[in-house]
Amino acid sequence: MKRARVSFGGLIQDAIEVDGKVKLNDGRMVEEADVVWLPPVKPQTVFTLGLNYADHAAELSFDAPKEPLVFLKGPNTFIGHRGHTVRPSDVTFMHYECELAVVIGKTGKNIKKEDAYDYVSGYTIANDYAIRDYLENYYRPNLRVKNRDTCTPIGPWFVDKEDIADPMNLTLRTYINGEIKQEGTTADMVFGIPELIEYLSSFMTLNENDLILTGTPKGSVDTKVGDEVITEVEGIGKLVNTIVGEND
Known part of the structure:
Protein backbone atom coordinates (compact mmCIF):
# COMPACT_ATOMS: atom_id res chain seq x y z
CA MET A 1 0.00 0.00 0.00
CA PRO A 39 6.98 14.07 4.24
CA PRO A 40 5.23 10.68 4.40
CA VAL A 41 6.89 9.85 7.72
CA LYS A 42 8.13 12.11 10.52
CA PRO A 43 11.90 11.51 10.30
CA GLN A 44 13.80 10.76 13.48
CA THR A 45 17.54 10.09 13.13
CA VAL A 46 18.46 10.32 9.45
CA PHE A 47 21.56 8.61 8.09
CA THR A 48 22.88 9.62 4.67
CA LEU A 49 25.38 7.58 2.68
CA GLY A 50 28.21 9.05 0.69
CA LEU A 51 29.74 7.35 -2.36
CA ASN A 52 27.57 4.25 -1.91
CA TYR A 53 27.36 3.54 -5.65
CA ALA A 54 30.58 2.47 -7.32
CA ASP A 55 29.73 4.26 -10.57
CA HIS A 56 29.10 7.52 -8.71
CA ALA A 57 32.40 7.19 -6.84
CA ALA A 58 34.18 6.58 -10.14
CA GLU A 59 32.38 9.57 -11.67
CA LEU A 60 34.03 11.68 -8.96
CA SER A 61 37.41 9.93 -9.43
CA PHE A 62 37.20 8.09 -6.10
CA ASP A 63 37.58 4.45 -5.18
CA ALA A 64 34.54 2.82 -3.62
CA PRO A 65 34.73 3.15 0.19
CA LYS A 66 35.89 0.23 2.33
CA GLU A 67 33.23 0.89 4.95
CA PRO A 68 30.04 2.98 4.85
CA LEU A 69 30.56 6.75 4.74
CA VAL A 70 27.72 8.02 6.90
CA PHE A 71 26.68 11.46 8.04
CA LEU A 72 23.56 12.77 9.76
CA LYS A 73 20.84 15.07 8.47
CA GLY A 74 18.65 17.47 10.44
CA PRO A 75 14.84 17.70 10.23
CA ASN A 76 15.04 21.25 8.83
CA THR A 77 16.11 19.87 5.46
CA PHE A 78 12.94 17.90 4.67
CA ILE A 79 10.07 19.07 2.50
CA GLY A 80 7.26 17.20 0.76
CA HIS A 81 6.30 16.30 -2.80
CA ARG A 82 5.78 19.31 -5.08
CA GLY A 83 7.77 21.46 -2.65
CA HIS A 84 10.26 24.21 -3.47
CA THR A 85 13.98 23.91 -2.82
CA VAL A 86 15.94 27.14 -2.40
CA ARG A 87 19.14 27.50 -4.40
CA PRO A 88 21.49 29.99 -2.64
CA SER A 89 22.32 32.93 -4.86
CA ASP A 90 26.09 32.53 -4.43
CA VAL A 91 26.46 28.90 -5.53
CA THR A 92 27.64 27.61 -8.92
CA PHE A 93 26.94 23.86 -8.64
CA MET A 94 23.92 22.40 -6.85
CA HIS A 95 22.90 18.90 -7.92
CA TYR A 96 20.12 16.44 -7.10
CA GLU A 97 20.67 12.95 -5.72
CA CYS A 98 17.92 10.40 -6.33
CA GLU A 99 17.95 7.95 -3.42
CA LEU A 100 15.99 5.02 -2.04
CA ALA A 101 15.11 5.88 1.56
CA VAL A 102 14.71 2.99 3.99
CA VAL A 103 12.29 3.52 6.89
CA ILE A 104 13.06 1.67 10.12
CA GLY A 105 9.99 0.12 11.72
CA LYS A 106 11.09 -0.90 15.22
CA THR A 107 13.87 -0.50 17.75
CA GLY A 108 16.95 -2.63 17.32
CA LYS A 109 20.61 -2.91 18.28
CA ASN A 110 23.32 -5.27 17.02
CA ILE A 111 21.06 -6.44 14.19
CA LYS A 112 22.53 -9.16 11.99
CA LYS A 113 22.22 -8.57 8.25
CA GLU A 114 20.23 -11.80 7.92
CA ASP A 115 17.56 -10.24 10.15
CA ALA A 116 17.79 -6.69 8.82
CA TYR A 117 14.53 -6.62 6.84
CA ASP A 118 12.62 -7.56 10.01
CA TYR A 119 13.42 -4.02 11.19
CA VAL A 120 12.30 -2.26 7.99
CA SER A 121 8.74 -0.95 7.73
CA GLY A 122 8.95 0.37 4.19
CA TYR A 123 10.49 2.73 1.67
CA THR A 124 10.16 6.18 0.18
CA ILE A 125 12.10 8.45 -2.20
CA ALA A 126 14.54 11.16 -1.20
CA ASN A 127 16.18 13.81 -3.36
CA ASP A 128 19.21 14.81 -1.32
CA TYR A 129 20.57 17.96 -2.96
CA ALA A 130 24.26 18.72 -2.54
CA ILE A 131 25.95 22.10 -2.94
CA ARG A 132 29.38 21.37 -4.35
CA ASP A 133 30.65 24.91 -3.74
CA TYR A 134 30.77 24.19 -0.01
CA LEU A 135 32.31 20.73 -0.30
CA GLU A 136 35.70 20.51 1.36
CA ASN A 137 36.05 16.74 1.58
CA TYR A 138 33.93 14.04 -0.08
CA TYR A 139 34.66 11.76 2.83
CA ARG A 140 33.44 14.29 5.39
CA PRO A 141 30.94 16.72 3.82
CA ASN A 142 30.32 19.73 6.02
CA LEU A 143 26.94 20.99 7.21
CA ARG A 144 26.55 23.61 4.49
CA VAL A 145 26.67 20.91 1.81
CA LYS A 146 24.00 18.56 3.15
CA ASN A 147 21.96 20.30 5.86
CA ARG A 148 20.45 23.25 4.03
CA ASP A 149 16.82 24.14 4.67
CA THR A 150 14.44 22.70 2.01
CA CYS A 151 17.22 20.70 0.33
CA THR A 152 15.85 17.20 0.91
CA PRO A 153 12.46 16.60 -0.69
CA ILE A 154 11.00 13.27 0.40
CA GLY A 155 7.94 11.28 -0.64
CA PRO A 156 5.37 11.36 -2.00
CA TRP A 157 4.52 7.88 -0.78
CA PHE A 158 5.59 5.55 1.98
CA VAL A 159 5.38 2.04 0.52
CA ASP A 160 5.06 -0.99 2.79
CA LYS A 161 8.05 -3.33 2.57
CA GLU A 162 5.77 -6.22 1.62
CA ASP A 163 4.94 -4.39 -1.61
CA ILE A 164 8.58 -4.20 -2.74
CA ALA A 165 9.72 -7.67 -3.75
CA ASP A 166 13.43 -6.83 -4.00
CA PRO A 167 14.59 -3.39 -2.80
CA MET A 168 18.08 -4.25 -4.00
CA ASN A 169 16.94 -4.41 -7.63
CA LEU A 170 15.05 -1.17 -8.29
CA THR A 171 15.61 1.33 -11.10
CA LEU A 172 16.26 4.96 -10.13
CA ARG A 173 15.81 7.86 -12.56
CA THR A 174 16.02 11.64 -12.42
CA TYR A 175 14.48 14.05 -14.93
CA ILE A 176 15.10 17.79 -15.28
CA ASN A 177 12.30 19.58 -17.10
CA GLY A 178 11.18 16.26 -18.54
CA GLU A 179 14.61 15.17 -19.81
CA ILE A 180 16.19 12.12 -18.22
CA LYS A 181 19.56 12.92 -16.65
CA GLN A 182 20.27 10.04 -14.28
CA GLU A 183 19.52 6.33 -14.37
CA GLY A 184 20.82 3.52 -12.20
CA THR A 185 19.83 0.57 -10.08
CA THR A 186 19.97 -0.20 -6.38
CA ALA A 187 21.74 -3.43 -7.34
CA ASP A 188 24.88 -1.30 -7.75
CA MET A 189 25.07 -0.16 -4.13
CA VAL A 190 28.46 -0.75 -2.55
CA PHE A 191 26.79 -1.55 0.77
CA GLY A 192 23.28 -2.97 0.52
CA ILE A 193 20.41 -2.40 2.90
CA PRO A 194 21.15 -5.42 5.15
CA GLU A 195 24.82 -4.45 5.46
CA LEU A 196 23.95 -0.85 6.28
CA ILE A 197 21.49 -1.85 9.00
CA GLU A 198 24.00 -4.27 10.50
CA TYR A 199 26.74 -1.62 10.43
CA LEU A 200 24.69 1.22 11.93
CA SER A 201 23.09 -0.91 14.63
CA SER A 202 26.48 -2.28 15.68
CA PHE A 203 27.28 0.96 17.51
CA MET A 204 23.93 2.70 18.03
CA THR A 205 20.27 1.89 18.51
CA LEU A 206 17.96 2.22 15.53
CA ASN A 207 14.41 3.40 16.21
CA GLU A 208 11.06 3.60 14.47
CA ASN A 209 11.01 6.22 11.69
CA ASP A 210 14.77 6.49 11.52
CA LEU A 211 15.70 6.85 7.85
CA ILE A 212 18.62 5.54 5.84
CA LEU A 213 19.23 7.45 2.61
CA THR A 214 21.17 4.87 0.65
CA GLY A 215 23.12 6.99 -1.83
CA THR A 216 22.81 7.89 -5.50
CA PRO A 217 24.16 6.46 -8.78
CA LYS A 218 26.18 8.43 -11.31
CA GLY A 219 24.63 11.21 -13.37
CA SER A 220 24.33 14.18 -11.00
CA VAL A 221 24.30 17.49 -12.88
CA ASP A 222 23.78 21.11 -11.90
CA THR A 223 20.28 22.52 -11.45
CA LYS A 224 19.07 26.05 -12.03
CA VAL A 225 16.32 28.27 -10.62
CA GLY A 226 13.06 27.31 -12.32
CA ASP A 227 14.02 23.69 -12.99
CA GLU A 228 11.45 20.99 -12.26
CA VAL A 229 13.29 17.95 -10.93
CA ILE A 230 11.58 14.56 -10.79
CA THR A 231 13.26 11.72 -8.93
CA GLU A 232 11.75 8.28 -9.51
CA VAL A 233 12.25 4.92 -7.83
CA GLU A 234 10.66 1.85 -9.39
CA GLY A 235 7.60 0.66 -7.49
CA ILE A 236 7.51 3.69 -5.18
CA GLY A 237 6.60 6.63 -7.39
CA LYS A 238 7.81 9.98 -8.66
CA LEU A 239 8.88 12.84 -6.38
CA VAL A 240 8.41 16.27 -7.98
CA ASN A 241 10.41 19.30 -6.83
CA THR A 242 11.05 22.83 -8.15
CA ILE A 243 14.19 24.94 -7.68
CA VAL A 244 13.56 28.52 -6.59
CA GLY A 245 15.78 31.49 -5.85
CA GLU A 246 16.37 32.99 -2.42
CA ASN A 247 14.09 35.93 -3.12
CA ASP A 248 11.27 33.99 -4.84
Whole structure:
Protein backbone atom coordinates (compact mmCIF):
# COMPACT_ATOMS: atom_id res chain seq x y z
CA MET A 1 0.00 0.00 0.00
CA LYS A 2 1.12 3.55 -0.75
CA ARG A 3 0.58 5.89 2.19
CA ALA A 4 1.05 9.65 2.53
CA ARG A 5 0.64 12.59 4.88
CA VAL A 6 -1.07 15.61 3.36
CA SER A 7 -2.82 18.82 4.26
CA PHE A 8 -6.25 19.45 2.76
CA GLY A 9 -8.58 22.25 3.75
CA GLY A 10 -6.24 23.23 6.56
CA LEU A 11 -6.31 19.75 8.14
CA ILE A 12 -3.39 17.32 8.19
CA GLN A 13 -4.57 13.87 7.19
CA ASP A 14 -3.18 10.46 6.40
CA ALA A 15 -3.95 9.33 2.87
CA ILE A 16 -3.51 6.42 0.50
CA GLU A 17 -3.20 6.09 -3.27
CA VAL A 18 -6.28 4.70 -5.04
CA ASP A 19 -6.41 4.51 -8.85
CA GLY A 20 -4.03 7.43 -9.25
CA LYS A 21 -5.91 9.64 -6.82
CA VAL A 22 -5.47 10.55 -3.18
CA LYS A 23 -7.95 9.03 -0.74
CA LEU A 24 -8.06 10.99 2.51
CA ASN A 25 -8.69 9.26 5.82
CA ASP A 26 -12.11 10.90 5.96
CA GLY A 27 -13.01 9.01 2.78
CA ARG A 28 -12.86 11.85 0.27
CA MET A 29 -11.08 11.30 -3.06
CA VAL A 30 -9.03 14.25 -4.34
CA GLU A 31 -6.48 14.94 -7.03
CA GLU A 32 -2.75 14.97 -6.33
CA ALA A 33 -2.55 18.69 -7.11
CA ASP A 34 -5.34 19.52 -4.63
CA VAL A 35 -3.37 18.71 -1.48
CA VAL A 36 -0.23 20.02 0.20
CA TRP A 37 2.18 17.12 0.50
CA LEU A 38 4.13 16.53 3.70
CA PRO A 39 6.98 14.07 4.24
CA PRO A 40 5.23 10.68 4.40
CA VAL A 41 6.89 9.85 7.72
CA LYS A 42 8.13 12.11 10.52
CA PRO A 43 11.90 11.51 10.30
CA GLN A 44 13.80 10.76 13.48
CA THR A 45 17.54 10.09 13.13
CA VAL A 46 18.46 10.32 9.45
CA PHE A 47 21.56 8.61 8.09
CA THR A 48 22.88 9.62 4.67
CA LEU A 49 25.38 7.58 2.68
CA GLY A 50 28.21 9.05 0.69
CA LEU A 51 29.74 7.35 -2.36
CA ASN A 52 27.57 4.25 -1.91
CA TYR A 53 27.36 3.54 -5.65
CA ALA A 54 30.58 2.47 -7.32
CA ASP A 55 29.73 4.26 -10.57
CA HIS A 56 29.10 7.52 -8.71
CA ALA A 57 32.40 7.19 -6.84
CA ALA A 58 34.18 6.58 -10.14
CA GLU A 59 32.38 9.57 -11.67
CA LEU A 60 34.03 11.68 -8.96
CA SER A 61 37.41 9.93 -9.43
CA PHE A 62 37.20 8.09 -6.10
CA ASP A 63 37.58 4.45 -5.18
CA ALA A 64 34.54 2.82 -3.62
CA PRO A 65 34.73 3.15 0.19
CA LYS A 66 35.89 0.23 2.33
CA GLU A 67 33.23 0.89 4.95
CA PRO A 68 30.04 2.98 4.85
CA LEU A 69 30.56 6.75 4.74
CA VAL A 70 27.72 8.02 6.90
CA PHE A 71 26.68 11.46 8.04
CA LEU A 72 23.56 12.77 9.76
CA LYS A 73 20.84 15.07 8.47
CA GLY A 74 18.65 17.47 10.44
CA PRO A 75 14.84 17.70 10.23
CA ASN A 76 15.04 21.25 8.83
CA THR A 77 16.11 19.87 5.46
CA PHE A 78 12.94 17.90 4.67
CA ILE A 79 10.07 19.07 2.50
CA GLY A 80 7.26 17.20 0.76
CA HIS A 81 6.30 16.30 -2.80
CA ARG A 82 5.78 19.31 -5.08
CA GLY A 83 7.77 21.46 -2.65
CA HIS A 84 10.26 24.21 -3.47
CA THR A 85 13.98 23.91 -2.82
CA VAL A 86 15.94 27.14 -2.40
CA ARG A 87 19.14 27.50 -4.40
CA PRO A 88 21.49 29.99 -2.64
CA SER A 89 22.32 32.93 -4.86
CA ASP A 90 26.09 32.53 -4.43
CA VAL A 91 26.46 28.90 -5.53
CA THR A 92 27.64 27.61 -8.92
CA PHE A 93 26.94 23.86 -8.64
CA MET A 94 23.92 22.40 -6.85
CA HIS A 95 22.90 18.90 -7.92
CA TYR A 96 20.12 16.44 -7.10
CA GLU A 97 20.67 12.95 -5.72
CA CYS A 98 17.92 10.40 -6.33
CA GLU A 99 17.95 7.95 -3.42
CA LEU A 100 15.99 5.02 -2.04
CA ALA A 101 15.11 5.88 1.56
CA VAL A 102 14.71 2.99 3.99
CA VAL A 103 12.29 3.52 6.89
CA ILE A 104 13.06 1.67 10.12
CA GLY A 105 9.99 0.12 11.72
CA LYS A 106 11.09 -0.90 15.22
CA THR A 107 13.87 -0.50 17.75
CA GLY A 108 16.95 -2.63 17.32
CA LYS A 109 20.61 -2.91 18.28
CA ASN A 110 23.32 -5.27 17.02
CA ILE A 111 21.06 -6.44 14.19
CA LYS A 112 22.53 -9.16 11.99
CA LYS A 113 22.22 -8.57 8.25
CA GLU A 114 20.23 -11.80 7.92
CA ASP A 115 17.56 -10.24 10.15
CA ALA A 116 17.79 -6.69 8.82
CA TYR A 117 14.53 -6.62 6.84
CA ASP A 118 12.62 -7.56 10.01
CA TYR A 119 13.42 -4.02 11.19
CA VAL A 120 12.30 -2.26 7.99
CA SER A 121 8.74 -0.95 7.73
CA GLY A 122 8.95 0.37 4.19
CA TYR A 123 10.49 2.73 1.67
CA THR A 124 10.16 6.18 0.18
CA ILE A 125 12.10 8.45 -2.20
CA ALA A 126 14.54 11.16 -1.20
CA ASN A 127 16.18 13.81 -3.36
CA ASP A 128 19.21 14.81 -1.32
CA TYR A 129 20.57 17.96 -2.96
CA ALA A 130 24.26 18.72 -2.54
CA ILE A 131 25.95 22.10 -2.94
CA ARG A 132 29.38 21.37 -4.35
CA ASP A 133 30.65 24.91 -3.74
CA TYR A 134 30.77 24.19 -0.01
CA LEU A 135 32.31 20.73 -0.30
CA GLU A 136 35.70 20.51 1.36
CA ASN A 137 36.05 16.74 1.58
CA TYR A 138 33.93 14.04 -0.08
CA TYR A 139 34.66 11.76 2.83
CA ARG A 140 33.44 14.29 5.39
CA PRO A 141 30.94 16.72 3.82
CA ASN A 142 30.32 19.73 6.02
CA LEU A 143 26.94 20.99 7.21
CA ARG A 144 26.55 23.61 4.49
CA VAL A 145 26.67 20.91 1.81
CA LYS A 146 24.00 18.56 3.15
CA ASN A 147 21.96 20.30 5.86
CA ARG A 148 20.45 23.25 4.03
CA ASP A 149 16.82 24.14 4.67
CA THR A 150 14.44 22.70 2.01
CA CYS A 151 17.22 20.70 0.33
CA THR A 152 15.85 17.20 0.91
CA PRO A 153 12.46 16.60 -0.69
CA ILE A 154 11.00 13.27 0.40
CA GLY A 155 7.94 11.28 -0.64
CA PRO A 156 5.37 11.36 -2.00
CA TRP A 157 4.52 7.88 -0.78
CA PHE A 158 5.59 5.55 1.98
CA VAL A 159 5.38 2.04 0.52
CA ASP A 160 5.06 -0.99 2.79
CA LYS A 161 8.05 -3.33 2.57
CA GLU A 162 5.77 -6.22 1.62
CA ASP A 163 4.94 -4.39 -1.61
CA ILE A 164 8.58 -4.20 -2.74
CA ALA A 165 9.72 -7.67 -3.75
CA ASP A 166 13.43 -6.83 -4.00
CA PRO A 167 14.59 -3.39 -2.80
CA MET A 168 18.08 -4.25 -4.00
CA ASN A 169 16.94 -4.41 -7.63
CA LEU A 170 15.05 -1.17 -8.29
CA THR A 171 15.61 1.33 -11.10
CA LEU A 172 16.26 4.96 -10.13
CA ARG A 173 15.81 7.86 -12.56
CA THR A 174 16.02 11.64 -12.42
CA TYR A 175 14.48 14.05 -14.93
CA ILE A 176 15.10 17.79 -15.28
CA ASN A 177 12.30 19.58 -17.10
CA GLY A 178 11.18 16.26 -18.54
CA GLU A 179 14.61 15.17 -19.81
CA ILE A 180 16.19 12.12 -18.22
CA LYS A 181 19.56 12.92 -16.65
CA GLN A 182 20.27 10.04 -14.28
CA GLU A 183 19.52 6.33 -14.37
CA GLY A 184 20.82 3.52 -12.20
CA THR A 185 19.83 0.57 -10.08
CA THR A 186 19.97 -0.20 -6.38
CA ALA A 187 21.74 -3.43 -7.34
CA ASP A 188 24.88 -1.30 -7.75
CA MET A 189 25.07 -0.16 -4.13
CA VAL A 190 28.46 -0.75 -2.55
CA PHE A 191 26.79 -1.55 0.77
CA GLY A 192 23.28 -2.97 0.52
CA ILE A 193 20.41 -2.40 2.90
CA PRO A 194 21.15 -5.42 5.15
CA GLU A 195 24.82 -4.45 5.46
CA LEU A 196 23.95 -0.85 6.28
CA ILE A 197 21.49 -1.85 9.00
CA GLU A 198 24.00 -4.27 10.50
CA TYR A 199 26.74 -1.62 10.43
CA LEU A 200 24.69 1.22 11.93
CA SER A 201 23.09 -0.91 14.63
CA SER A 202 26.48 -2.28 15.68
CA PHE A 203 27.28 0.96 17.51
CA MET A 204 23.93 2.70 18.03
CA THR A 205 20.27 1.89 18.51
CA LEU A 206 17.96 2.22 15.53
CA ASN A 207 14.41 3.40 16.21
CA GLU A 208 11.06 3.60 14.47
CA ASN A 209 11.01 6.22 11.69
CA ASP A 210 14.77 6.49 11.52
CA LEU A 211 15.70 6.85 7.85
CA ILE A 212 18.62 5.54 5.84
CA LEU A 213 19.23 7.45 2.61
CA THR A 214 21.17 4.87 0.65
CA GLY A 215 23.12 6.99 -1.83
CA THR A 216 22.81 7.89 -5.50
CA PRO A 217 24.16 6.46 -8.78
CA LYS A 218 26.18 8.43 -11.31
CA GLY A 219 24.63 11.21 -13.37
CA SER A 220 24.33 14.18 -11.00
CA VAL A 221 24.30 17.49 -12.88
CA ASP A 222 23.78 21.11 -11.90
CA THR A 223 20.28 22.52 -11.45
CA LYS A 224 19.07 26.05 -12.03
CA VAL A 225 16.32 28.27 -10.62
CA GLY A 226 13.06 27.31 -12.32
CA ASP A 227 14.02 23.69 -12.99
CA GLU A 228 11.45 20.99 -12.26
CA VAL A 229 13.29 17.95 -10.93
CA ILE A 230 11.58 14.56 -10.79
CA THR A 231 13.26 11.72 -8.93
CA GLU A 232 11.75 8.28 -9.51
CA VAL A 233 12.25 4.92 -7.83
CA GLU A 234 10.66 1.85 -9.39
CA GLY A 235 7.60 0.66 -7.49
CA ILE A 236 7.51 3.69 -5.18
CA GLY A 237 6.60 6.63 -7.39
CA LYS A 238 7.81 9.98 -8.66
CA LEU A 239 8.88 12.84 -6.38
CA VAL A 240 8.41 16.27 -7.98
CA ASN A 241 10.41 19.30 -6.83
CA THR A 242 11.05 22.83 -8.15
CA ILE A 243 14.19 24.94 -7.68
CA VAL A 244 13.56 28.52 -6.59
CA GLY A 245 15.78 31.49 -5.85
CA GLU A 246 16.37 32.99 -2.42
CA ASN A 247 14.09 35.93 -3.12
CA ASP A 248 11.27 33.99 -4.84
